[in-house]
Amino acid sequence: MSGFKKLLTLFVVLPLSLCGCKLIENNGYDETITLPQIKNVILLIGDGMGPQQVGLLEEYATRAPQSVYQGQRSAIAKLANLGVTGLSLHGPADKLVVDSACSATQLATGVASGSEMIGLNRAGDKVPTILQQAKALGKSTGLVSDTRLTHATPAAFASHQIHRSLENAIAEQMVLSDSVDVLLSGGLRHFIPKAYMLPVKPTAFEAKLAASDLSLKSKRRDSKNILQQAENQGYELVFNQSQLKEAQSDRLLGLFANSAMVDGIEATHKRYLGQPSLRDMTEVAINKLSKNPQGFFLMVEGGQIDWAGHNNDAGTLLHEMLKFDSAVEAVLHWAKDRDDTVVIVTADHETGGFGFSYSGVNLPQAEQLNNLNRDVYKPNYNFGELALLDKLYLQKRSYAAMWKTAKAGKVHPDAELLVQTVNQNSEFKIDNTDAKAILAEQKNAFFKRGHKSLGVKTAGKINDFSPFYVYLNERPLNLIGRALSAKQNIVWSTGTHTHTPVGVFVLGPSHAIEPFSGLHTHVELGKKMQQFFTGQ
Structure with a gap:
């Protein structure tokens, strides 16, 4: 037996009954009572979802004049108010700011990890994940994401790699490890061979792939x-919404996009391109996994909240939160009356340093109040109209989609076409001066030859905090966000992640969820989740 398998065995041999007993004092005598055993753990990760992003969702839900929630609380708020709430710090073993791979690894393993590592401790050793522990105990397991199956967050629960970029190896390990029963996401490009072409006489799964019209690049x-x-491992393969709906097997691999699935705005407008929604995938996963009487572990990721934050794209950020909240709602509906299930909603980190802020732009007019004194009310600053929330919701395309349209196949768009494109898709407008600033470039002060992102000599001109805008090809999107920020009463401090503690919202039997209240670290959260299965 390998050292890693021995380590995994040590995690799972203790009796589950240890999680279902509690020692109490009754009239001076110790008495052991049996509490409901936790069979199922559902972990929902809003990638990049700090308290600010949760606040954006709840402000929109309850206070936007035209809110699609019609003033009702978000699913995240409902879950939080039914359970307990905490905060968690998420830094790596030896650094201040975390990336998604390290953070997800720490949640999955309860062990401190290094930046951009997958399923490893800081020394680079493989560590059993909660998903692998669940599988070893005879439970069913699942991973759902709206990014790629091989992307950092889902990868950290089912693979072990020195770097998150090794997505081809991650795809292979996920399938061959036999540890995950239901896998639903994008990322087909890492599962098909180089120069792949469908044969003239396709197999059954190849016929389904052909019918999906997915890119085979x-x-x-x-x-x-x-x-x-x-397929040799026993998975049923599906590639679009209708095939997912018709799937018969409880062992399922669904790949619904060549790379990432559609963004939040596309999802809101039901421009799914044949894809299931994040909620659809979550519901299918729960339906399949819950058939196992031993229970299950499921991780669901709303991964593109993070991408909207990286791009400083507030409208898309709102729609990503709506997409994720719909998946939370589906889980809440299934789990809220159960005493054998714990649901945990949290994030890996916050992205963008997002926040509404008051400003000196468009100062409010004086208003005479209808009170006894007929006072004149005039705040000194613009504190942000609630109607801004509706305007954010009305954004028609992401900044990334706008930029692609404005380029029209060229390296750089014309200023006039950029103005036209942004103004057609946003309630907040730019002019030619804004467009010229968005298109302006500067020497890349952080040039590093061969670097994936910093390996170009010129980049969009960021006038402040430029060291923190490291994704140079996305800088025009950040600059669109900067051009619109004053009109939106929104500030962004970075194009990367912040160390801001993230919310932890936990639903389940009170004896099981009480330990999640308070301030924790992600390593501690990972250990607490494992206790449901290991008893330690």
Whole structure:
């Protein structure tokens, strides 16, 4: 037996009854009572979802004049108010600011990890994840994400790699490890061989792939067909919403996009391109996994909250939160009356340093109040109209989609076409001066030859905090956000992550969820989740 398998065995041999007993004092005598055993753990991770992003969602839900929630609380708020709330710090083992891979690893393992590592401790050793522990105990397991299945967050629960960029190896490990029963996301490009073409006489799964009209552009550099390996492992393969709906097997691999699935704005407008929604995937996963009488572990990621934060795109950020909240609502509906299930909603980190702020732009007019004194009310600053929330909701395309349209196949768009494109898709407008600032470039002061992001010599001109806008090809999107920020009463402090503690919202039997109240670290949260299965 390998050292890693021995370590995994140590995690799972203790009796589950340890999680279902409690020692109390009754009239001076110790008495052991049996509490409901936790069979199921559902972890929902809003990637990049700090308290600010949760606040944006709740402000929109309850206070936007035209809110689609019609003034009702968000699902996240409902879950929080039914359970307990805490905060969690998420820094790596030896650094201040975390990335998604390290943070998800710490949640998955309860062990401190290093930046951009997947399923490893800081020394680089493999560590059993809660998903792998659940599987070893005979439970069913699932991973759902609206990014790619091989992306940092889902990868950290089912694979072990020195760097998150090794997505081809992650795809192979996920399938061949036999540890995950339901896998639903994007990322087809890492599962098909180099220069892949469908045969003239396709197999059953290849016929379904052909019917999906997905791009078959592979990111692999070898001839390995991970789809075929998955079928050999007993997975039913599906590639669009209708195929997912018709799936019969409880062992399921669904890949619904070549790379990432549609963004939040596209999802709101039901421009799914044949894809299931994040909520659809979550509901299917729960339906499949809950058939196991031993219970299950499921991780659901709303991964593009993070991407909207990186792009400083507030309208898309709101829609990503709506998308994620719909998945939370589905879980809440299934779990709220159960005494064998714990639901945890949290984030890996906050992205963008987002926040509403008051300003000196468009100062309010004086208003005479209808009170006894007929006072004149005139605040000194613009504190932000509630109607701004509705305007954010009305954004028609993400900044990334706007930029792509404005470029029209060229390296850089014309200023006039950029103005036209943004103004057609946003309630907040730019002019030619804004467009010129968005298109302005400067020497890349952080140039590093061969670097994935910093390996270009010029980039969009960021006038403040430029060291923190490291994704140079996305700087025009950040600059659109900067151009609109005063009109939106919104500030952004970075194009990357912050160390801001994230919310932890936990629903379940009181004896099980009380330990999640308070201020924690993600390592501690990971250990607390494992206790439901290991008893330690």
